[in-house]
Amino acid sequence: MNNILLGHIRRYTSLSEAECSKLVDYFVYRHLQKKEWAMHANERCNFLYFVARGCMRGYFVDEAGVEKTTQLAIEGWWITDFQAFSQRRTTDCSYQAVEPCDVFCISEADYQRLLVAVPAMERYFRLMYEIGYGASLNRVKYLFAYSKKEIFLHFREQYPDFVNRVPQYILATFLGLTPEYVSKLRAERIS
Amino acid sequence: MNNILLGHIRRYTSLSEAECSKLVDYFVYRHLQKKEWAMHANERCNFLYFVARGCMRGYFVDEAGVEKTTQLAIEGWWITDFQAFSQRRTTDCSYQAVEPCDVFCISEADYQRLLVAVPAMERYFRLMYEIGYGASLNRVKYLFAYSKKEIFLHFREQYPDFVNRVPQYILATFLGLTPEYVSKLRAERIS
Numbered sequence: 247m248n249n250i251l252l253g254h255i256r257r258y259t260s261l262s263e264a265e266c267s268k269l270v271d272y273f274v275y276r277h278l279q280k281k282e283w284a285m286h287a288n289e290r291c292n293f294l295y296f297v298a299r300g301c302m303r304g305y306f307v308d309e310a311g312v313e314k315t316t317q318l319a320i321e322g323w324w325i326t327d328f329q330a331f332s333q334r335r336t337t338d339c340s341y342q343a344v345e346p347c348d349v350f351c352i353s354e355a356d357y358q359r360l361l362v363a364v365p366a367m368e369r370y371f372r373l374m375y376e377i378g379y380g381a382s383l384n385r386v387k388y389l390f391a392y393s394k395k396e397i398f399l400h401f402r403e404q405y406p407d408f409v410n411r412v413p414q415y416i417l418a419t420f421l422g423l424t425p426e427y428v429s430k431l432r433a434e435r436i437s
Numbered sequence: 438m439n440n441i442l443l444g445h446i447r448r449y450t451s452l453s454e455a456e457c458s459k460l461v462d463y464f465v466y467r468h469l470q471k472k473e474w475a476m477h478a479n480e481r482c483n484f485l486y487f488v489a490r491g492c493m494r495g496y497f498v499d500e501a502g503v504e505k506t507t508q509l510a511i512e513g514w515w516i517t518d519f520q521a522f523s524q525r526r527t528t529d530c531s532y533q534a535v536e537p538c539d540v541f542c543i544s545e546a547d548y549q550r551l552l553v554a555v556p557a558m559e560r561y562f563r564l565m566y567e568i569g570y571g572a573s574l575n576r577v578k579y580l581f582a583y584s585k586k587e588i589f590l591h592f593r594e595q596y597p598d599f600v601n602r603v604p605q606y607i608l609a610t611f612l613g614l615t616p617e618y619v620s621k622l623r624a625e626r627i628s
Contacts, residue, residue: 308582316578329571339578361560368559369552375566380520382573387507387530389580390613391499422581 248275250298251350254322259370269367272360273350278302278343284351291330291337293351297323300347301411304339305419315420318344318408324374344412389422397421398431439466441489442541445513450561460558463551464541469493469534475542482521482528484542488514491538492602495530496610506611509535509599515565535603580613588612589622 248270255261261269273296278284284295287306295302297319304317304325316339319325327337331354352360361367388397401421402409409417414432418425439461446452452460464487469475475486478497486493488510495508495516507530510516518528522545543551552558579588592612593600600608605623609616 306578306582314578314581316574316581327571327574328567329575332567332571361563365556365559368556368563372552372559372563372566375563375570376519376523379566379570379573380518380523382570382577383507383518384520386573386577386580387497387505389577390505390507390610391497419581 250321250348251296254296255367255370258373259366261364261366265364265366269360269364272356272363273352276349276351278347278349280343280346283340283342284349285326285337285339285341287338287340288336291327291335292354294324294326294331294354294357295319295341296350296352297321297325298348298350300349301344301408302341302347302349303344303412303416303420304341305416306339313415313419315416318412318416318420320407320411324378328375328378344416394421394423394427395431398423398428441512441539442487445487446558446561449564450557452555452557456555456557460551460555463547463554464543467540467542469538469540471534471537474531474533475540476517476528476530476532478529478531479527482518482526483545485515485517485522485545485548486510486532487541487543488512488516489539489541491540492535492599493532493538493540494535494603494607494611495532496607497530504606504610506607509603509607509611511598511602515569519566519569535607585612585614585618586622589614589619 251273252266252270255269276284278300284302285291285293299321302319302325303315304327305313305315307313317325325341327339330337334354361371388400392400398421414428415425418428421428442464443457443461446460467475469491475493476482476484490512493510493516494506495518496504496506498504508516516532518530521528525545552562579591583591589612605619606616609619612619
């Protein structure tokens, strides 16, 4: 399982064998059953998660009691409340397995130690966040620019894996749509 | 003027004097007049901008011809279409000075060279993107979670500088509101 994490890191940055063996000690492997929580709202956001297998989501519960999914992560993605993680604060989001998951987690303190011990990880995380930040800004643009139907079609085109794997009620709030509307679009088989 | 950029970088990462003097060669200083464009939609997104003084915005024009501001940057912020910049593609956004600006820009090729020549910059940009990514995810949460009035109030609380400096029509689309509604909220002097 370690190989999935190491393979991902080595796709983005060069690491010596010594650095690789040092690195794995900073991460804790964890299996999550479907619907199991990795982290709950109102806890201190102390962990960053790498999804080696499966799918996780981050969501909050709005004032009307509706769960709203704001983040999704499949294989090769990192997930946490990045702002709360950086600022060492509690999060108002919960992180849950959408499918059975194999994840690697690293605590905030170990993350800081790792970046000092293996400086090549600065490059790796710089690239991960550069990609994530760009994608997140793009998502805001879609939310502002497109009709509800176009948001769904664009997302399906860019991330077909998510559309096939994520339950309708989760996908709907992630895209700012109602589950009924997502169901209708799926049924229409829009091409 | 170089000192503003260097001072910002040194707040986040340690640099030797030799690294500092090497670093400045990678950036080009540019003054932008109010409403001057740094980059136009449909150009290759070849530059990353650091705002040393002033305020810049990124916006696109929707199908109805309405300008929608998706990014704002004041002193100490970096701005570009990060996804297009990373992927060396054309952008569909334009970048314009909201106020007279002093900026430092770096081309994509120089950015890659700089990261190799001064590896401490990996840490600096990792931190910049970690902060930016966290803020962007938070913004998506606000858009989903809050009423229009709450979005404005939260934003004003977190970023009072933007609310005071950015014209109403720009702020409105940035928050997904109409200019009339922002005007009404400002007039109400909601506390």
